Amino acid sequence: MRWVALLRGINVGGNNIIPMADLRACVSALGFTGVATYIQSGNVLFDAPGRHATVVKTLEQALSTSFNYQAKLVLRSAAEMQEVLDDAPEGFGSDRTQFKYDVLFARPGVDVAAVLAEVPVHPEVDVATAGRHALYYRRFIARETSSRLSRLVQMPVYKELTVRNWNTTLRLVQMATSVQTSDA
Template sequence: MGATHVVLIRGINVGGNNKVPMAALRSDLGAAGLEDVRTYIQSGNVLVSAPGREPLEVNGLVGDVLRASFGVDTPVVTITAETLRVTVDDAPDGFGASDDYRWDVVFLRETLTVADAYAVVRLRDGVDAVWQGRDVLYFRRSEAQAGKSYLSKIMSTPEYKQMTIRNWRTTTTLAGMLEG
């Protein structure tokens, strides 16, 4: 059947916190009614098949499983497989093409508009750049000055509970997994 949704779970298996074994997560999500559950690395990237379900419905189901099975309450952002494909296809020209920068995609829940997310982004001249996408923000940080980036400032906003960030490599890998 193939994946219909991409689930991005924030803050699991990072620094020994919010431990969620991927094999157990796959099993529990399958038992909860999701099909073809696949994970990528240990940091909360999950492809699932849930035809006919809206992203917010899948989002809620995954959040329920995380709380019930693992005692983890963390933001989850679920997007459709098509949204991920569009995110990769519509990236700004040259996005991800230089090792001089760190390239990130800020994924948003349906409840947060791109304009509202963009409004809380702070940029440091010569270090950060941001572009608005259809359902995401594309963020670039200078590799040489990454410690001076203002990307982390977004984490102190209330809007951050409705978003999660993935690097470009993870984003494109997930998109490739949709096809494979």
């Protein structure tokens, strides 16, 4: 099974600094194969047998032990990552000159539709939509300082989410669904 692990809270603001080579080595040491990373924000792809919950637990424990932080991650199969693309609202990601696009991935057990009611939006700037595995957040670039997305980090539900921009999401899907992987 091909997996994409989206690590929360690493290499942000000088906290939980994990070099990607060390991350790849840690994941490989678990016996997972085809390990690749993408950019420094904690995206790791790999092949591993087992159930979702088992893979999450194994990986979070290894990361916590290896890097001395409380690891939390969102794990999606390659097929689920493709579903994230397929579920995106019509036109999402199509006008990058006027809008910024983010995907808010939810941890297991989180009701994405219920989270949508908690996500702060500025009605003239932001649009948030729920899919099966994630929330889709669009905001006007010209009024980005009025966006309420940054308020999300102060909310309890934020601990159950991890955010990736649309370009990163597209690249992760491409990497997860292609036969050949590469490090970036």
